Amino acid sequence: MWTHSAGNPGELAVYKKIIDDFNASQPKYRVVQQNFPQGSYNDAITAAAAARNLPCLLDMDGPVMPNWAWAGYLQPLELPTTLTDSLLPTAVGRYQGKVYSAGYWDAALSIFARKSVLEKNGIRIPTVDKPWTLAEFDAVAAKLKDSGYATPLDLGAADKGEWWPYAYSPMLQSAGGDLFDRTAMKSADGVLNGPDSVKFFTWFQKVFKSGWANNSGPVGNQKFIDDKVALSYTGVWNAQDALQKVGADLLILPPVDFGKGPRIGGGSWQWGISAGCGSAQSEGAREYLKFSYQDKYLTDFADSQVVIPATQAAASASKYFSADGPLHQFAVLSQKFALARPATPGYPVISTTFEKAAKDIMNGADVKSALDAAVKAIDSDIKSNNNYGN
Known part of the structure; x- marks a missing residue:
């Protein structure tokens, strides 16, 4: 799993918790995390794609996803629709009718x-x-x-x-x-x-x-x-x-x-699965993603980074974005006014x-x-x- 989160200790702490919990929850798969600085992350992805050496799991800025899908970096996400339908619309990345990415949060x-x-x-x-x-x-x-x-x-x-x-x-x-x-x-x-x-x-x-x-x-x-x-x-x-x-x-x-x-703008960093990830590993990547979208983790992420949780249940539990939270207005603005950037490569x-x-x-x-x-x-x-x- 590659992330752009190097240098962000709060974000990395939440990822570590999710990964440790997932790895301990079952014996079949093990997620190993590698972090890059945001400034060099896209170059690392492009180089790894050219060498056919992408990791199974990778995060990406939402509006870049269609380019990566078109370039053959990604496979359709194929998470349950009950999961993706529960997320903010701008936290789900769609290209040519298929879901390729999904995020834990959005900004407003x-x-x-x-x-x-x-x-x-x-x-x-x-x-x-x-x-x-x-x-x-x-x-x-x-x-x-x-x-x-x-x-x-x-x-x-x-x-x-x-x-x-x-x-x-x-x-x-x-x-x-x-x-x-x-x-x-x-x-x-x-x-x-x-x-x-x-x-x-x-x-x-x-x-x-x-x-x-x-x-x-x-x-x-x-x-x-x-x-x-x-x-x-x-x-x-x-x-x-x-x-x-x-x-x-x-x-x-x-x-x-x-x-x-x-x-207002919508669509921030989201998760995808690389096209070169083998079928057995892809299944493990999907199992990890399904595990990671538990509301408790989305709340942890939101309160650590002060970003809007992608589900209503996670927002309701947030100290910032719940109905009586001091930043609840941002959740309202995101739901009412957010528009993703054009989904074109x-x-x-x-x-x-x-x-x-x-x-x-x-x-x-x-x-x-x-x-x-x-x-x-x-x-x-x-x-x-x-x-x-x-």
Whole structure:
């Protein structure tokens, strides 16, 4: 079993408990764990696949799974549907109608605010049933800037890599655009560069031009903790620190409705079985996975890492995400608004191309031209790979 978890002692401790319990529970199979740093993990997988030396069990970032399945790295998971149906939809990885991966947890995004700041400025506190509209959000940002915040919003633009499609494509989807045509699964043309996408990215550029946000560091939630910004667009992984520092004044707000309903990203690290794993070993891998999805382990994982448990029963037992837990709102946001990234083998190219286009636009590039260039790059990759079989 390979994981990307080297350097994360809390995560490794939960895995050790699961593995020790499974190995002690039966005499037929033995799981042996090897951990890699996240930064080098994908390279290790690619090299091992080329050498036909993948482990039976491996974890993967959710949106990368279709590429690995298409490349022949993975076999269908074939866990009982009663198990996979009990998980959050975004914790189950499907490609061409088959389940190839499943996770113990998901993450969710929110807007952090201080109740005292919103009340002082006469700003309505949004709810999941009545989130801020785009017009409201613009008015809120302008009012907070006038109140004395040099840059009232931290949108996380100092970050890089997968954060960009994870964080900003849900905003795009809420506005009516998307990264890719999810129906035909062959092109981004007319979707990523369509009228709704152009409108959204024109707004995105305005946010930075207006000084409502910038891309200065640090990465994370420190500017909100220090009260340098009033609103922070961030994830559940920063919630515990914010709760400790801001206390009862902390608000965990829903995403903005850009016109077509609120959206946040979904689909995080999940487990799969390699295609080269022999039939007897594959059976053992499935037995281990079935064992590992016990609610008690999902709760342990969630409370150790402060991530949303993939089952309702595990969430109910969590000290953070139960109905009266301080971070229950994240479980609600995930259930109501999460949308997975497009399940195409072309996603790695979509991700890097989107990041470049969005950063160019943030820095002042012509919106339509930047999106057209992104579409050209994505569609070129799709065509050069014979539509990835679609």
